[in-house]
Amino acid sequence: xxxxxxxxxxxVFDNALxxxxxxxxxxxxxxxxxxxxxxTQRDITNKVKVENSTTTRTIDKLEKLELVERRAxxxxxxxxxxxxxxKGHGLKNKILPIPVGLNKEMLSVLxxxxxxxxxxxxxxxVENI
Numbered sequence: 001x002x003x004x005x006x007x008x009x010x011x012v013f014d015n016a017l018x019x020x021x022x023x024x025x026x027x028x029x030x031x032x033x034x035x036x037x038x039x040t041q042r043d044i045t046n047k048v049k050v051e052n053s054t055t056t057r058t059i060d061k062l063e064k065l066e067l068v069e070r071r072a073x074x075x076x077x078x079x080x081x082x083x084x085x086x087k088g089h090g091l092k093n094k095i096l097p098i099p100v101g102l103n104k105e106m107l108s109v110l111x112x113x114x115x116x117x118x119x120x121x122x123x124x125x126v127e128n129i
Contacts, residue, residue: 026058029062040080059082
């Protein structure tokens with residue numbers, strides 16, 4: 001059942017992101033950088049919970065879209081820190097309302113108490129991953 005709900009939400013979200021030239025695959029990294037930029041690729045990999053090679057490809061795509069840039073890490077000659085460009089910062093206010101609206105829509109079939117319980121249970125499940 002979780003897969004059915006997640007698949008539907010992912011499909012709707014991906015279609016909305018395509019209107020902005022993005023895909024759902026880029027979303028976790030963008031969210032991570034909107035929360036804290038200037039972190040290393042390894043930090044992104046750990047926060048997003050994907051393979052390092054996936055993070056590399058994602059950052060490459062975001063660079064091609066001129067949404068992020070790599071800067072040398074002053075603490076390590078072998079590492080880079082990832083920063084949003086002005087264009088990357090500018091997308092935040094356009095993109096963040098999309099998943100917020102989608103979440104509201106998906107939860108609207110539940111009453112307020114059920115919504116609170118659903119969010120509590122989902123957070124508990126996510127914390128265990």
